[in-house]
Amino acid sequence: MVSPPSSCTYCSWRLSTVRFHRDRNWSFRQALGKWFLNVFLRAFAAFHIKWPLSLKPLCESSRFVLIEPAPAELYTDVADDKEIKPAPIGGTWYPDPYPSDAILPEGQHVVLHLHGGSYILGDGRTTSNHYVPKTLLQNTPSSYVLCPQYRLASHKNGRFPAQLEDIIAAYTYLVHTLHIPASRIVLSGDSSGGHLVLALLRYIVEFNNQTLLPTPKCSLVWSPWCDVPAAVDPQAWKDNPNYKTEYIPGSFPALGARQFLGNLKITEAVEKYLAPLHHPFAVPCPVLIITGAQEVLFYEHQQLARCFGEIAQEGSPVELLVEENSPHDVLMIGGIMHLDKEARGCAAKAGEFVSRIPSSAELGRFDSFPIRNRPL
Numbered sequence: 001m002v003s004p005p006s007s008c009t010y011c012s013w014r015l016s017t018v019r020f021h022r023d024r025n026w027s028f029r030q031a032l033g034k035w036f037l038n039v040f041l042r043a044f045a046a047f048h049i050k051w052p053l054s055l056k057p058l059c060e061s062s063r064f065v066l067i068e069p070a071p072a073e074l075y076t077d078v079a080d081d082k083e084i085k086p087a088p089i090g091g092t093w094y095p096d097p098y099p100s101d102a103i104l105p106e107g108q109h110v111v112l113h114l115h116g117g118s119y120i121l122g123d124g125r126t127t128s129n130h131y132v133p134k135t136l137l138q139n140t141p142s143s144y145v146l147c148p149q150y151r152l153a154s155h156k157n158g159r160f161p162a163q164l165e166d167i168i169a170a171y172t173y174l175v176h177t178l179h180i181p182a183s184r185i186v187l188s189g190d191s192s193g194g195h196l197v198l199a200l201l202r203y204i205v206e207f208n209n210q211t212l213l214p215t216p217k218c219s220l221v222w223s224p225w226c227d228v229p230a231a232v233d234p235q236a237w238k239d240n241p242n243y244k245t246e247y248i249p250g251s252f253p254a255l256g257a258r259q260f261l262g263n264l265k266i267t268e269a270v271e272k273y274l275a276p277l278h279h280p281f282a283v284p285c286p287v288l289i290i291t292g293a294q295e296v297l298f299y300e301h302q303q304l305a306r307c308f309g310e311i312a313q314e315g316s317p318v319e320l321l322v323e324e325n326s327p328h329d330v331l332m333i334g335g336i337m338h339l340d341k342e343a344r345g346c347a348a349k350a351g352e353f354v355s356r357i358p359s360s361a362e363l364g365r366f367d368s369f370p371i372r373n374r375p376l
Contacts (some may be wrong), residue, residue, distance in 0.1 A: 018316050025325055033337035034327065035248040044121065045251040050154050055090050060126055063093045067148065069165070070172035074212060078270055079161050079168060079203065086165045087157070090149035091173075092124050094133035098144050098178055109217065109354065111136055111145040112174060114167060114330055116191025116371045118152040118225075118256025131335040131343075132190065134373050139344055140351030142186065146174065150196070159262030160274065167200050168213075175214060182214035184352055187285075190329045192256065194224025198276045205284050218286040218357050220350050223329040226277035228298045229266065231257040237296055245294035247337075280307040287318045288353045290346050321349055345354030 026034070043049075057064040067076075071088030098110065113127055113136065115122040122128055124147030133145035150166035151158045174180045187196035197219050204213050230236060234250025237243065264270065265278075272279040277300055287308070291301035305320035312318045323330050323342050334343025 027338065030338050032266045033333070034247040037333065037336060039227050041247070041252040042249045045249065045255045047316040048154075048255070049201060051117075051123065051151060051152055053090075053123055053152060053155065055088065058125070060092050062097055063095065065091050065093065067091050067169050067173045070169045071212075074172060074207075075165060077206065078273055079164050081161055081165075084157055084159060084162045084165065086169060087151065087162075089151065089166045089171060090123075091170060092126065092129070092147045092149070094130075094137060096148070098146070098180070100178065101250075104180075104184055107141050107266055107355065108143045109141055110174060110180050111140070111142045111182050111186045112167075112170060112216075113145055113147050113152070114187075114189035114193030114196045116149060116189070116193045116223075116332055117152075118253045119158075119163065119260040120256045121152070123149045125149070132331055135187065135331060135334065135343055135347045139347035140186075141355050142351075146170065147369050153256060153259035155260070158259070159264055159268075160260055163196055163260075164199050164203065164273065167196055168203065171200065171213070171216075172259075183217050183359065185216040187216045187219040188222070189220075189224070190222035190332050192225050194221035195226070195228065195276070197221050197226060199273045201283050201285070201287070202273060202276070202281055205281060215284040218288070218354055219283070219318045220288050220290065220353070222331045222346075223292065223295060223297060223301070224276075224289065224304070225253070225301060226297065227275040228257050229271070230262060231276055232261070240296040240299075242294055242298055242327075244294050246296045247333070248296065248328055277304050277307075280304075280311055282311050282313050283308060283316050283318060286316050286323060286353070286357050288350055289318065290321045290323070290330070290350065292328060292330050293322055293324045294326055295328040297328065298322075319353065321346060 005266050055066060067089050069088065074185065075086060098142050113132060115124045115132070129147055133147060136142055137146055148166060148170040151162040153159055174185055175182055187197050198221060201219060204215060231253040234254040237250030237253065266274065289301055289305050291298050302320065305318055309318040326339055326342050330339055330343045330346055334340045
């Protein structure tokens with residue numbers, strides 16, 4: 001291990017050793033992007049930075065919408081908490097607001113994308129998230145993307161199930177306020193947003209009312225967080241064989257996990273939502289899991305795909321897509337780490353996945369395709 005000279009600052013030492021901590025296929029620019037992300041997230045965690053949230057339109061103007069809580073009957077079981085209550089949230093539309101009289105062209109969809117950030121960073125707005133919806137719009141059969149600004153765990157009343165309550169509201173807004181058919185909605189989420197997608201799918205299954213909470217066409221989960229409680233200990237993250245090619249320091253998910261859990265009493269019913277890796281269920285729609293072979297969570301994603309795939313029902317397969325050259329969340333860091341080709345390639349394959357799923361009139365005729373490019 002290289003020790004930093006006493007005369008050097010921490011940042012200059014990290015820059016000088018970046019070449020020792022990158023995949024052999026990465027360019028210097030890509031390694032530099034990894035270093036930048038690592039330093040930023042280390043500082044974010046070390047100083048407990050509180051990411052600002054606002055319910056004002058700001059620069060998004062008419063593309064920003066205020067989403068009110070869903071009807072009370074939609075919040076039951078884990079979503080009915082004595083302390084954490086539903087609240088209004090914001091949402092940003094891409095490329096434009098969805099018109100109230102819109103008719104989606106045949107084969108086109110609305111993507112409900114949930115941003116990542118360990119539940120303590122991000123808001124779905126243009127300044128922090130524009131690359132993700134842009135990539136989805138250009139490479140998948142989607143006409144609109146809505147990115148909700150769900151509550152962050154670092155804010156008051158931000159522990160679980162605040163985020164689940166918020167996404168129930170966002171999904172209900174699409175289905176019951178804008179009257180978008182659920183068969184035209186694609187759930188998507190990266191990192192903690194991927195974890196939240198799995199939570200919403202489980203909630204739809206357990207809620208068991210297709211009139212109020214119908215099943216979406218399919219789901220795309222990008223490098224999903226699979227076990228939030230386990231992340232409280234950063235050492236397990238550091239001990240992972242992919243740690244050297246990962247840009248996320250163990251301190252960042254550890255802080256997010258502690259704040260996300262807060263004073264929550266983790267019962268068996270709650271743990272199913274917190275750690276889907278250990279509580280697989282039959283997903284109600286096709287699910288594509290996208291992972292990077294260089295990320296710490298890669299091995300968990302393999303296990304997630306395997307255990308969920310083993311109990312998948314006919315017509316709702318679980319597939320795994322591996323990007324060999326990427327660390328965590330290629331969809332989010334594609335522009336920062338100069339992995340745009342990889343991000344677009346994965347998005348194109350995700351678009352192919354969406355297009356291959358039959359319409360509601362053809363349910364049961366889904367033909368799985370060989371998207372698993374690494375053994376499970």
